């Protein structure tokens with residue numbers, strides 16, 4: 001990457017005895033939709049707040065556009081943050097909310113109006129300028145918050161779980177819209193989420209956080225197809241790990257192996273096979289079924305099958321049924337091989 005929009009060099013952040021961020025290196029490209037994904041408490045928000053300037057690193061450097069901004073206050077950085085709780089002013093209409101930042105910067109009335117109108121159109125709220133926030137749905141309020149940040153034309157937009165307060169259906173719609181808006185405006189987005197599906201849907205690249213560190217930075221497809229660690233394999237998708245004696249029974253050697261549920265074929269017990277087992281449970285999910293299969297040599301694998309409702313499928317649906325599992329060896333992920341596995 002020749003010219004990163006955001007760069008972190010060995011950044012550490014401690015709060016008293018708590019190490020929130022334990023040494024993070026990161027380079028986010030100009031124009032990238034970049035997500036920070038990880039469980040609660042893994043340090044994502046703290047990293048975002050250090051990029052914004054709300055927190056200062058205990059050690060290490062933060063660079064924006066190749067300029068060292070460590071120690072520079074938030075208002076002097078070319079970034080804007082969108083929070084989950086929107087923080088809209090309830091007594092102002094939508095236009096006044098969006099114009100607020102420009103008013104503070106003493107931008108003239110005509111330009112304020114023009115830029116607010118353009119920002120509201122970008123988030124597809126062109127007809128809502130005169131409404132109060134209370135007269136909007138959750139998704140519309142979130143878009144006002146986005147317009148309020150975009151109107152400042154920051155180099156980098158930081159988003160801290162911005163869709164967290166929305167119901168699932170609206171959240172899925174907004175994910176696609178947010179991605180489209182990012183493409184339209186071309187601004188670098190740095191997005192914090194603990195929802196792996198959300199990160200996979202929107203991101204060019206994702207950093208997976210665990211316990212104050214980054215386990216892997218990669219494209220959604222690479223994180224899923226080639227996870228570097230058992231943690232990543234389990235946090236992005238179903239890990240289906242086999243290790244110790246379970247691994248020996250299936251692969252004939254020690255190690256930590258992962259094989260994704262949709263890469264496994266389930267057949268009648270008589271078919272040629274990699275492993276045999278017994279169906280412990282069948283989880284019906286509409287378009288697909290999940291089969292939990294206890295392997296004869298120990299260990300359990302989840303197998304995903306399209307729910308085609310033909311005779312073969314329903315025959316396998318019975319719990320306690322003996323089955324044969326097979327897969328292409330190319331789909332077995334050897335987590336010890338990757339250099340970062342355990």
Ligand code: ATP
Pocket residue numbers: 015018019020021038039040041042043044045046047194
């Ligand atoms: P979440 O998804 O729940 O927001 P996160 O991955 O964003 O989690 P952080 O909010 O960055 O995690 O917190 C990382 C760790 O640092 C946690 O253990 C948290 O309790 C701690 N922490 C964060 N901010 C402070 C603070 N101001 N004072 C003390 N500890 C803090």
